[in-house]
Amino acid sequence: METVTTAAVETVALRKSFGGVVVLDGLTMRVARGSVHALLGPNGAGKTTTVRILATLAAPDGGTARVLGHDVVRDRRRVRRTISLAGQHAALDDHQTGAENLEMMARLTGVPRAAARRRAADLLDRFDLAAAGGRRVVTYSGGMRRRLDLAASLVGQPSVIFLDEPTTGLDPRSRRGLWEVVGELAGAGVTVLLTTQYLEEADRLADRISVLHGGRLAAEGTATELKQRFGAHRLELTLRDTDRFAEVARRLGDRVANRDPARLELEVSTDGTGPRVRHLLDEVDPDRRGITRFHVRTATLDDVFLTLTGQSAPADRREAAGV
Known part of the structure; x- marks a missing residue:
């Protein structure tokens, strides 16, 4: 039975250590459904570890984490059916074309072949990659690979999407294009949790911002509230x-x-x-x-x-x- 909650993402006293080094030290936060929520913090603050736990790629040492009411440890399969993740490094097959990568992703989510082709074409156009869709990914520049990886994260039309420093390596034009996509996603009811060190990015995109420091929540609020x-x-x-x-x-x-x-x-x-x-x-x-x-x-x-x-x-x- 699903848990009724107004939060798309919720962590309570979340803890995680690696080799005796505490990375998350009792993190508690809530992300509202249909919002854009940014995690800010210096390197080592625990941003990526938080995302990996929420995406079921790492298990917490203590505390709880839920996505759309599903516990990330007990209900991993349900969580994975509702989310998508674009990590810091592109997860692509260099020997396939851009279009083939997206079609493969769509097929893996159960989309019929013809619909997968249409979905791939739409995403290639959306991320300004239509002209390069027939080229093998090994020939792509770093920025193009990043855009293709982000496109792949949207193939399954997730309810919650985690973007871990999504605009790293992008030129200003591509970055602004991604900002538009994030705005469109939130407008369509998708919850976006993004980590970033670009302060203008958080200021412009996020409905709320959580600042992490030393594995803890240092502050949370809108950009205006935090400035005040x-x-x-x-x-x-x-x-x-x-x-x-x-x-x-x-x-x-x-x-x-x-x-x-x-x-x-x-x-x-x-x-x-x-x-x-x-x-x-x-x-x-x-x-x-x-x-x-x-x-x-x-x-x-x-x-x-x-x-x-x-x-x-x-x-x-x-x-x-x-x-």
Whole structure:
């Protein structure tokens, strides 16, 4: 008998260790049906391990995990009938063509031959691979292989799809194309759980975001909620010379959020309001001769990431559109 639940994915006190190294340390989270939910976190935070457990590819050491009400340990077959997984590495047959790979996947899910061909053609077109569909996969570029692997994950029209860093290796145009596909899936009622280190990707796609750190849930909420709770506006100051830089840094003390002596730049947290910004400027530059330029920057997910994990996201992951 199926368990009635509003959550598509649910974990409670999930634990997993490898060789004595704790990877998941009591992870509890819920993913709403028909939503896009992003898992953020530094390398080693437990994102991929969480996905592998939910996809029944690894067994937890403790706690429980359910997909559409099915326990991932006791009801593995039921879970597998409802999900699809696109991992970090493409699972393709290099000696088949792109079309043959997709047709084979469709046939393995029980789709009749003619329907499998139509499904393959539709997906090749959707992922901008129609012109390469007749070529063997061994001739594909890395980005093309990634797009084909993602297309293969949609062959069976799953109710829940796990995307483990799905846009790694994709060019900006292909990445935006995938974003559109994810939006279409969610619009059609499919639940999407994706791991990513591209902060803009999570900001743009996810209805909710879970930030993992040290195998635990550090925070969860919408992008806006997380920015409000853990981010902060920053007042960026550019000083006239090294003496002024040193003096302002001394005045601010431990309120300095970031400093770049080579560029004579300092950052300090602020609420972004006019009175507060004016007060800070008057405090650090009372004679109004030391600051050559200032800028108020709104909170970003990178600020959230830094606050919760103690480190910034890698520079090439902060803004996917610039990659």
